[in-house]
Amino acid sequence: QVQLQESGPGLVKPSQTLSLTCTVSGGSMSSGPYYWSWIRQPAGKGLEWIGRIYTSGSTKYNPSLKSRVTISVDTSKNQFSLRLSSVTAADTAVYYCARLQMADAFDIWGQGTKVTVSS
Amino acid sequence: QSALTQPASVSGSPGQSITISCTGTSSDVGSYNLVSWYQHHPGKAPKLMIYEVNKRPSGVSNRFSGSKSGNTASLTISGLQAEDEADYYCCSYAGSSTYVFGTGTKVTVL
Numbered sequence: 466q467v468q469l470q471e472s473g474p475g476l477v478k479p480s481q482t483l484s485l486t487c488t489v490s491g492g493s494m495s496s497g498p499y500y501w502s503w504i505r506q507p508a509g510k511g512l513e514w515i516g517r518i519y520t521s522g523s524t525k526y527n528p529s530l531k532s533r534v535t536i537s538v539d540t541s542k543n544q545f546s547l548r549l550s551s552v553t554a555a556d557t558a559v560y561y562c563a564r565l566q567m568a569d570a571f572d573i574w575g576q577g578t579k580v581t582v583s584s
Numbered sequence: 585q586s587a588l589t590q591p592a593s594v595s596g597s598p599g600q601s602i603t604i605s606c607t608g609t610s611s612d613v614g615s616y617n618l619v620s621w622y623q624h625h626p627g628k629a630p631k632l633m634i635y636e637v638n639k640r641p642s643g644v645s646n647r648f649s650g651s652k653s654g655n656t657a658s659l660t661i662s663g664l665q666a667e668d669e670a671d672y673y674c675c676s677y678a679g680s681s682t683y684v685f686g687t688g689t690k691v692t693v694l
Contacts, residue, residue: 512630525681527682563630568635569636569683571620571622
Protein backbone atom coordinates (compact mmCIF):
# COMPACT_ATOMS: atom_id res chain seq x y z
CA GLN A 466 0.00 0.00 0.00
CA VAL A 467 1.02 3.60 -0.46
CA GLN A 468 3.25 5.04 2.25
CA LEU A 469 4.65 8.52 2.76
CA GLN A 470 7.91 9.47 4.48
CA GLU A 471 9.13 12.94 5.31
CA SER A 472 12.83 13.83 5.35
CA GLY A 473 14.93 16.91 5.89
CA PRO A 474 16.92 18.89 8.46
CA GLY A 475 15.60 18.86 12.00
CA LEU A 476 17.14 22.24 12.82
CA VAL A 477 16.88 25.44 10.83
CA LYS A 478 18.24 28.87 11.76
CA PRO A 479 15.91 31.88 11.98
CA SER A 480 15.49 33.80 8.71
CA GLN A 481 16.63 30.79 6.69
CA THR A 482 14.57 28.47 4.49
CA LEU A 483 13.07 25.23 5.74
CA SER A 484 13.21 22.45 3.14
CA LEU A 485 11.49 19.07 3.45
CA THR A 486 10.86 16.22 1.04
CA CYS A 487 8.11 13.62 1.08
CA THR A 488 8.86 10.31 -0.63
CA VAL A 489 5.90 8.26 -1.82
CA SER A 490 6.36 4.49 -1.92
CA GLY A 491 4.11 1.59 -2.81
CA GLY A 492 2.53 3.36 -5.75
CA SER A 493 3.01 6.09 -8.33
CA MET A 494 2.05 9.65 -7.47
CA SER A 495 0.67 9.94 -10.98
CA SER A 496 -1.56 6.87 -10.79
CA GLY A 497 -4.65 8.48 -9.42
CA PRO A 498 -6.58 11.71 -9.01
CA TYR A 499 -4.84 12.73 -5.80
CA TYR A 500 -3.40 15.93 -4.46
CA TRP A 501 -0.33 15.89 -2.25
CA SER A 502 -0.26 18.09 0.84
CA TRP A 503 1.83 19.45 3.67
CA ILE A 504 0.36 19.92 7.14
CA ARG A 505 2.08 20.99 10.35
CA GLN A 506 1.50 20.87 14.10
CA PRO A 507 3.32 23.22 16.45
CA ALA A 508 4.00 21.74 19.86
CA GLY A 509 0.87 21.77 21.99
CA LYS A 510 -1.25 23.15 19.18
CA GLY A 511 -3.55 21.88 16.48
CA LEU A 512 -3.01 20.93 12.87
CA GLU A 513 -2.51 23.59 10.21
CA TRP A 514 -2.88 22.96 6.48
CA ILE A 515 0.07 24.44 4.58
CA GLY A 516 -0.73 23.67 0.96
CA ARG A 517 -1.16 21.08 -1.76
CA ILE A 518 0.10 20.20 -5.21
CA TYR A 519 -1.15 18.10 -8.10
CA THR A 520 1.20 16.07 -10.24
CA SER A 521 0.74 18.65 -12.99
CA GLY A 522 2.44 21.15 -10.69
CA SER A 523 -0.73 23.07 -9.86
CA THR A 524 -0.50 24.42 -6.31
CA LYS A 525 -2.69 26.00 -3.66
CA TYR A 526 -1.47 27.45 -0.38
CA ASN A 527 -2.86 28.51 2.98
CA PRO A 528 -3.41 32.26 2.60
CA SER A 529 -1.64 32.91 5.91
CA LEU A 530 1.57 31.27 4.64
CA LYS A 531 1.29 31.92 0.92
CA SER A 532 4.01 34.55 0.72
CA ARG A 533 6.61 32.19 2.20
CA VAL A 534 5.62 28.74 0.89
CA THR A 535 6.60 26.83 -2.22
CA ILE A 536 5.53 23.24 -2.88
CA SER A 537 7.03 21.39 -5.82
CA VAL A 538 6.77 17.89 -7.26
CA ASP A 539 9.20 15.50 -8.95
CA THR A 540 7.17 12.64 -10.33
CA SER A 541 10.29 10.89 -11.69
CA LYS A 542 11.44 10.45 -8.10
CA ASN A 543 7.91 10.03 -6.69
CA GLN A 544 8.57 12.93 -4.35
CA PHE A 545 7.14 16.30 -3.48
CA SER A 546 8.79 19.02 -1.47
CA LEU A 547 8.12 21.96 0.82
CA ARG A 548 10.11 25.15 1.10
CA LEU A 549 9.22 27.72 3.77
CA SER A 550 11.28 30.89 3.70
CA SER A 551 12.16 33.44 6.37
CA VAL A 552 11.39 31.06 9.20
CA THR A 553 10.96 32.12 12.82
CA ALA A 554 10.46 30.23 16.05
CA ALA A 555 6.75 30.18 15.26
CA ASP A 556 7.50 27.76 12.43
CA THR A 557 8.83 25.15 14.85
CA ALA A 558 6.51 22.18 14.42
CA VAL A 559 6.07 18.60 13.37
CA TYR A 560 5.59 18.63 9.62
CA TYR A 561 3.46 15.96 7.94
CA CYS A 562 2.98 15.11 4.31
CA ALA A 563 -0.34 13.60 3.34
CA ARG A 564 -2.34 12.41 0.35
CA LEU A 565 -5.51 14.39 -0.35
CA GLN A 566 -8.40 12.51 -1.93
CA MET A 567 -10.85 14.00 -4.38
CA ALA A 568 -13.33 13.70 -1.49
CA ASP A 569 -11.30 16.46 0.20
CA ALA A 570 -9.97 14.22 2.97
CA PHE A 571 -6.40 13.36 3.86
CA ASP A 572 -6.38 9.57 3.68
CA ILE A 573 -2.69 8.69 4.01
CA TRP A 574 -0.18 10.49 6.21
CA GLY A 575 3.52 10.28 6.85
CA GLN A 576 4.85 9.77 10.37
CA GLY A 577 5.87 13.41 10.60
CA THR A 578 9.22 15.09 11.06
CA LYS A 579 10.06 17.58 13.77
CA VAL A 580 11.65 20.82 12.68
CA THR A 581 13.03 23.27 15.21
CA VAL A 582 13.86 26.86 14.30
CA SER A 583 16.66 28.05 16.51
CA SER A 584 20.03 29.69 16.28
CA GLN B 585 -9.39 31.56 7.76
CA SER B 586 -9.69 30.75 11.48
CA ALA B 587 -9.36 27.30 13.01
CA LEU B 588 -12.57 25.40 13.61
CA THR B 589 -13.57 25.32 17.28
CA GLN B 590 -13.52 22.04 19.17
CA PRO B 591 -13.77 21.36 22.91
CA ALA B 592 -10.33 20.92 24.41
CA SER B 593 -11.26 17.66 26.07
CA VAL B 594 -14.03 15.09 26.27
CA SER B 595 -14.09 12.05 28.50
CA GLY B 596 -16.21 8.97 28.99
CA SER B 597 -16.23 5.57 30.58
CA PRO B 598 -15.75 2.37 28.59
CA GLY B 599 -18.92 1.44 26.75
CA GLN B 600 -20.35 4.96 26.84
CA SER B 601 -20.90 7.25 23.89
CA ILE B 602 -19.26 10.64 23.49
CA THR B 603 -19.72 13.40 20.94
CA ILE B 604 -17.12 15.91 19.81
CA SER B 605 -18.34 19.12 18.21
CA CYS B 606 -16.59 21.13 15.52
CA THR B 607 -17.90 24.63 14.96
CA GLY B 608 -16.99 26.66 11.92
CA THR B 609 -18.67 29.32 9.85
CA SER B 610 -20.91 29.67 6.84
CA SER B 611 -17.72 29.90 4.77
CA ASP B 612 -16.48 26.44 5.63
CA VAL B 613 -18.47 23.84 7.59
CA GLY B 614 -21.78 25.47 6.79
CA SER B 615 -21.17 25.66 3.06
CA TYR B 616 -19.77 22.25 2.21
CA ASN B 617 -20.47 18.63 3.11
CA LEU B 618 -16.72 18.12 3.12
CA VAL B 619 -15.92 17.65 6.79
CA SER B 620 -13.43 14.97 7.78
CA TRP B 621 -12.27 13.67 11.14
CA TYR B 622 -8.85 12.36 12.19
CA GLN B 623 -7.68 10.29 15.13
CA HIS B 624 -4.16 11.12 16.28
CA HIS B 625 -2.18 9.12 18.76
CA PRO B 626 0.86 11.25 19.70
CA GLY B 627 3.97 10.24 17.83
CA LYS B 628 2.00 8.43 15.16
CA ALA B 629 0.50 9.42 11.83
CA PRO B 630 -3.03 10.82 12.02
CA LYS B 631 -5.72 8.41 10.79
CA LEU B 632 -8.74 9.34 8.69
CA MET B 633 -11.91 8.25 10.51
CA ILE B 634 -14.73 10.08 8.70
CA TYR B 635 -14.94 11.93 5.39
CA GLU B 636 -17.71 13.85 3.62
CA VAL B 637 -19.39 14.44 7.01
CA ASN B 638 -20.54 10.88 7.65
CA LYS B 639 -18.70 8.36 5.49
CA ARG B 640 -16.29 5.83 6.98
CA PRO B 641 -13.20 4.62 5.14
CA SER B 642 -12.80 0.90 4.81
CA GLY B 643 -11.49 -0.59 8.03
CA VAL B 644 -12.78 2.10 10.38
CA SER B 645 -15.07 0.77 13.09
CA ASN B 646 -18.78 1.55 12.77
CA ARG B 647 -18.58 2.84 16.35
CA PHE B 648 -17.45 6.08 14.74
CA SER B 649 -20.10 8.23 13.09
CA GLY B 650 -20.33 11.79 11.84
CA SER B 651 -23.04 14.35 11.32
CA LYS B 652 -23.52 18.04 10.58
CA SER B 653 -26.06 20.70 11.37
CA GLY B 654 -25.56 24.21 10.11
CA ASN B 655 -22.06 25.41 10.92
CA THR B 656 -21.37 22.60 13.40
CA ALA B 657 -20.15 19.09 12.62
CA SER B 658 -19.99 16.31 15.16
CA LEU B 659 -18.14 13.06 15.68
CA THR B 660 -19.75 10.42 17.88
CA ILE B 661 -17.85 7.49 19.30
CA SER B 662 -20.14 4.81 20.66
CA GLY B 663 -19.10 1.88 22.83
CA LEU B 664 -16.03 3.80 23.95
CA GLN B 665 -12.90 1.65 24.22
CA ALA B 666 -9.50 2.24 25.78
CA GLU B 667 -7.87 2.35 22.34
CA ASP B 668 -10.08 5.32 21.40
CA GLU B 669 -8.08 7.52 23.76
CA ALA B 670 -6.37 9.96 21.43
CA ASP B 671 -6.57 13.45 20.00
CA TYR B 672 -9.27 14.07 17.40
CA TYR B 673 -9.28 16.78 14.75
CA CYS B 674 -11.96 17.89 12.37
CA CYS B 675 -11.17 19.47 9.03
CA SER B 676 -13.35 21.29 6.53
CA TYR B 677 -12.98 22.41 2.97
CA ALA B 678 -13.01 26.20 3.11
CA GLY B 679 -13.44 27.12 -0.52
CA SER B 680 -10.90 28.10 -3.17
CA SER B 681 -9.11 24.79 -2.72
CA THR B 682 -8.16 25.54 0.87
CA TYR B 683 -8.71 23.60 4.08
CA VAL B 684 -9.02 24.46 7.75
CA PHE B 685 -8.51 22.15 10.73
CA GLY B 686 -10.11 22.21 14.13
CA THR B 687 -8.37 23.09 17.36
CA GLY B 688 -8.34 19.46 18.45
CA THR B 689 -10.02 17.46 21.22
CA LYS B 690 -8.31 15.14 23.66
CA VAL B 691 -10.49 12.12 24.35
CA THR B 692 -9.90 10.41 27.67
CA VAL B 693 -11.32 7.02 28.52
CA LEU B 694 -11.91 6.97 32.27
